[in-house]
Amino acid sequence: MAGSSRVGVLALQGDVREHVRVLTDLGADVVRVRRPDDLVGLGGLVLPGGESSVIDKLSRTFGLREPLREAIAAGLPVYGTCAGMILLADRIVDGIEGQQTFGGIDVTVRRNAFGGQAESFETDLDVPAITGAPVRAVFIRAPIVEEVGPAAETLAALPDGRVVAVAQGRLMATSFHPEMSGEDRFHRRFLDIVAA
Numbered sequence: 167m168a169g170s171s172r173v174g175v176l177a178l179q180g181d182v183r184e185h186v187r188v189l190t191d192l193g194a195d196v197v198r199v200r201r202p203d204d205l206v207g208l209g210g211l212v213l214p215g216g217e218s219s220v221i222d223k224l225s226r227t228f229g230l231r232e233p234l235r236e237a238i239a240a241g242l243p244v245y246g247t248c249a250g251m252i253l254l255a256d257r258i259v260d261g262i263e264g265q266q267t268f269g270g271i272d273v274t275v276r277r278n279a280f281g282g283q284a285e286s287f288e289t290d291l292d293v294p295a296i297t298g299a300p301v302r303a304v305f306i307r308a309p310i311v312e313e314v315g316p317a318a319e320t321l322a323a324l325p326d327g328r329v330v331a332v333a334q335g336r337l338m339a340t341s342f343h344p345e346m347s348g349e350d351r352f353h354r355r356f357l358d359i360v361a362a
């Protein structure tokens with residue numbers, strides 16, 4: 167399945183290399199997306215972790231914002247981690263002045279939602295949509311999904327109920343970074359959606 171999929175990783179800023187490695191190891195043909203032309207012929211796209219406000223700005227500078235929004239609206243499978251989750255959210259709280267998202271998932275996301283010492287942490291997470299052992303979830307200045315609208319579905323929440331993974335149609339987003347903990351099941355799920 168994964169062998170013939172050509173997928174992109176948005177490569178404006180962030181942990182691009184980690185995503186490229188996971189996808190390549192799963193047999194995908196991976197393209198780094200920096201210009202609108204790079205989107206042509208892609209079966210799916212990953213939005214990496216990093217700094218969402220920077221990725222937002224660069225996407226406008228490089229003329230990628232509108233083509234990306236069109237591709238998402240047209241049904242392109244997209245998986246976003248952390249900053250990538252923020253970029254996929256329809257609504258954002260605590261963005262920097264003027265910060266925009268690409269949108270696509272009917273959720274409200276709060277940036278940098280874990281203050282103080284809890285800013286970065288790891289935990290084992292049960293994710294019903296992911297079969298097998300619990301997911302080792304790495305959170306780094308992570309966002310939280312504050313509101314899940316009717317079009318979106320919750321994939322995972324912390325024990326206290328805070329939502330950290332969501333999906334809507336061919337879009338999926340996690341607050342944490344599977345690409346940093348050797349966890350490849352979210353990328354497998356993404357490639358399954360691409361192949362479907």
Ligand code: GLN
Nearest residue numbers: 215216217218248249307
């Ligand atoms: N805090 C970052 C942001 O607002 C996200 C951090 C991450 O991707 N690890 O975009």
